Amino acid sequence: MSGMRTREPGEVFGPRMTLFADVLSIGLATALTCLPLLTAPAALSTACAVLRGAGEGRPATAGRYFALLRQRLRAGDFLAGAVALAGVLLCAADLALAGAGLPGAPLFAVVAAGIGLGAAVVGLRACARPESLTDWRDAVRAAARDAVRDPGGSALVLLALVTAALCAWMMLPLAFLAPGPLVLAVTGVDVRHAAARAGREDARETA
Template sequence: MTHAPTASTRDRREPGEVFGPSFSLFADVLLVGLLTTAACLPVVTAPAAFAAASAALRQSADHGLPVRAGTYVGHLRAHLTARVLAVGCVPPLLALVLLIDAALLRSSLPGAAVVSPVLALLTLGAMVVGLRATSLEAPYRLSAREGFLRSVADPRGALLLAGAVLLSAVLAWSIPLLTPLLPGPLAFAATVVEPRSPAG
């Protein structure tokens, strides 16, 4: 006698639930993206905002509960320390480097063809390490050194994050309306890649 295939635990839906868990995760990532964009507006809060995004997504995955705005705000408050706010000065510096890089591309200065790609790669590497650092759990929360070590120990994961950063940049350039949502997928990518690290 054949039995009808039963849905796996991941595919089950609660009574009255219209969409499955995959759509719930998609909605969580979008909500986290919007909340992170709002939290990044003061600029110096960007590291704390991404750390809160990663913590909220991790907690949602661990407990099977949807992300709530209040949960995200709670994680954000926990990460808003003086040290983290000081680290928040790094994103404007990276933006300045990108502006210098763009100026070099348009100039005819000697060596610009070499310096410009190097600056672009260094900026991309710094963004990957930053994402890795914000996705760390205690006791390594927001540790740039630990983020760098894990990136070196897991080059494949670093390349995946670099691809996510480049894809986000292309989407922001081609479809500017998507920009407020992009921090969500970036935080999700960093959170998913983190457990792959041999240092974990």
């Protein structure tokens, strides 16, 4: 976040440590908001918007997170949550069937896991898109394009997702803090890709 201020005289913690604390508090708020499951996409999208605002000088606090969340919850957000939940349940059912010893189960499990991880990456990148605050369809379409055009960023999102899942699996209390670093990673990937895209457009205009 290039717009962060420098440490003031006598200040114990610098801006980077303050941002780290804010990320943890937003992660906890996001985890609590995700508990109803249907609110998970809106919760992650709002967290990305708050962290994106930190680079523009706006406060990245749990208070601003809940204020923004109250302003944007709508029927489309709950529909997006229902679609995400249905996808997770379908993927879990497919993997359970693959583990039942059916013919071709190993290959089917690999394919199902690959599709599930790909959908998760696109879904997370959609949450990081600014369009997700108003239109999930546009956000998902843009995220799908980004996932293909920016494979490096998609790999980073997948790595962040796997890391968060492993942390939550190894120590259950970390499940309530893992969304913060995950959202920070996803937002960073989207900001970097947007900056690269803007740079390419400027280069084409000046050519």
